[in-house]
Amino acid sequence: MKMSFRIALHFVLSLLLMLFLLGLSMMFIEEIVPESNKNFNQAPLFGIIVFVVFAISYGWYLGRPLRHLISWIRQLAEGDYSVPDKIQRSYQPHNHQMKKPYQLYQDVLLNVWTLTNTLQENELKKQQLDELKKEWIAGISHDLKTPLTYINGYSTMLLSPHYQWTEEEKEQFLKEIHAKSIHLQELIQDLNLSLQLDENKIPLNLKKVDIIEFVRRVVADAANDPRAKDDQIEFYTYHERAETEIDEKLFKRALQNLMMNAIIHNPPGTTIQVSILVSSQVQIVIQDNGKGMDKETVDNLFVKYYRGTPTDAPAEGTGLGMSIVKQLISVHKGTIDVHSQLNKGTTVTISLPRHLAST
Structure with a gap:
């Protein structure tokens, strides 16, 4: 609503200014045009010229910020979450205002600026999470591989026909295999429980x-x-x-x-x-x-x-x-x-x- 009021007020003031300048111009013409040429009415032609100049100037004044805004939104849609230089230069941090003519669209521009900052933060968090996932995959692969290596090693030793293990050694090997299998089971339970919690598939038995x-x-x-x-x-x-x-x-x-x-x-x-x-x-x-x-x-x-x-x-x-x-x-x-x-x-x-x- 504030933006609509600003644009309407700006249009009315600009129109009044145009009419005022047109009136001054006509008075000037009356003074300088010879009496013999006054039978030719130049007012309509001059008025059209003034109106065209006004329309072009006003369209450029209003359209330039809109063009930059549309370009900014297109940039966001393409995944570029930086703030364009022209938009940055239009902001005056000392009074938290936009420069003219950007002030007409200040509410929209500041909201898009906030959206851009939010998208930047979300993109950074996504990159950090992706990096954590990569590190986690490397870590969990190591965690799964280590107990399996122990289990494979001790079981191979027990099955080896080239050495006769004592009962105490066999018991120790079996304890290690049992401990590592429990650790593997805990890892798998963690993964399953996490997936179930993410999908809200854990019914509470209160x-x-x-x-x-x-x-x-x-x-x-x-x-x-x-x-x-x-x-x-x-x-x-x-x-x-x-x-x-x-x-x-x-x-x-x-x-x-x-x-x-x-x-x-x-x-x-x-x-x-x-x-x-x-x-x-x-x-x-x-x-x-x-x-x-x-x-x-x-x-x-x-x-x-x-x-x-x-x-x-x-x-x-x-x-x-x-x-x-x-x-x-x-x-x-x-x-x-x-x-x-x-x-x-x-x-x-x-x-x-x-x-x-x-x-």
């Missing part, structure tokens, strides 16, 4: 549970893991009982992933504290005093395919773990927040709605 006792059991399982033997794992809560609705299998998966991250990615001797706060919602806080994470890692922690380590470095998991955790919390209508600093530890806070009343 049950009323005591979330205090549920989390206590998950923490106890993590504390009994051999990888946590040197860590100090603590559980705190002021509440004896708090009931809510969760899918026990899926929510346990999310908590286990967070607990094992705190164990695996921190040095031995790390203290891990798990606490539960109950108010209008249930808050589960997992806090450690480990090595922490830098800002880039925290910002990308829930980005799918982000591994946080170069592909040639040893890394456990698929790069889907934290993405899956966030998706599992989200399907429970909850949120997850992570705060971390290098050498100062990490705090993960899960907030769940209170589906049912608690005591």
